[in-house]
Amino acid sequence: MRRVLSFFREIDRTSRAVRRDGFDRARSVAFVLAFIASPFVVWEMQERVVVRERQDLMFIRVFRMSESGEVKAQRVDADDLNGPWAVFMPMAEVTLVERSEWRGWPLTTAHTFEPTELDVRLVAGCPPQELGQVKLAASRLVERSGLSSAAAVSQTHVAAWIFSAGIWWMLLSLAAAMVLVPIKLVVTLSRRTRNAVRQSRIDxxxxxxxxxxxxxxxxxxxxxxxxxxxxxxxxxx
Ligand SMILES: [Zn+2]
Structure with missing residues (x-):
């Protein structure tokens, strides 16, 4: 133990004292301030940077049987959407849509899935008063599929929050250092020049x-x- 202590004392005695000037202190202060500010910046980014997405969960075709007059809905694959209608009297193409919001930068710190909704496009020739029947048939099919949701789902990502705060801490500290470096350079240069002039006069x-x-x-x-x-x-x- 004593040897360790004397070893460190020896290092302390033989090493040159590091002179910390005003710029070093300013950088340290900026480092601490950036740490305090970073969560607020992450919060602000979560408010400002919002990416909205739309996902089509299910494609449906609604048609009327020609004999019985019954309105029916049928699920189709995305690949078959442009294909011909195999059935009798086409009424509408319906898409089950889920809209979502992704918030935060550089990482997504929160997201929300909104309740699913039906995007109805009536086929040309289908009278608008049939819209109610179309929606009814489509929503029955959607209910059976289990893909729909009636409530919004919000989630906050804690790990992304912590990482984002760390990234902002580093970015803000770096920005402060980059502002300080040219100022320090100018001050040092002008001080050197002034000293050189005064020294030559003294000489x-x-x-x-x-x-x-x-x-x-x-x-x-x-x-x-x-x-x-x-x-x-x-x-x-
Ligand atoms: Zn004088």
Whole structure:
């Protein structure tokens, strides 16, 4: 144990102290703020980014038997939709539709399935007053199929929420760092330039502040022109 401690003390003693300037602190603050903000961003994305989908669950043809006059509904495959009507008096093509909403970015954090509905297209020549009978026949068939649902189903994805918050945390921190880097570059460059100018004036026994030739008053230590110190140490950059 003692050896371990002295080992770390040795590392601590021989390693150079890391100087943290204002920019490093700003980045740390941005990192923490991004962590706090990320759930709110995920929530906002869930409100704003909505993808609506329509899924056709079932295709139905409604027709009237020519002899009995009975209205009947028959399920057809999607491939057969463009095929000829094998039966007597076509009335309507009906689709059982399920609409859904997918919310959130970059991951889907919530989705909703709305109650299924019937999308009815009457065949040309079928009088509109037959619509009621068409719907009745189609909904009976749908009920038997068990594919329909009367209630909306909503679901929140917890894992997607956590992952999305993590992604936003990283993105916001990265954005803050990318804003800070050019500012830091400009500040460092201007400080270096300023130091170089002042150092060259000091080297020539001029006042670092106003460039007054101070060879005569070097012993006074102060510039007779502007009163600033002649031997000031330049800022460290
Ligand atoms: Zn001066």
């Amino acid at each position: 020539r026994c001029h006042c670092p502040n106003c460039d007054y030739d101070a060879k005569q008053s070097i012993l006074m230590g102060r510039c007779p022109e502007c009163g600033s110190e002649l031997y000031e140490r330049p800022d460290r950059s």
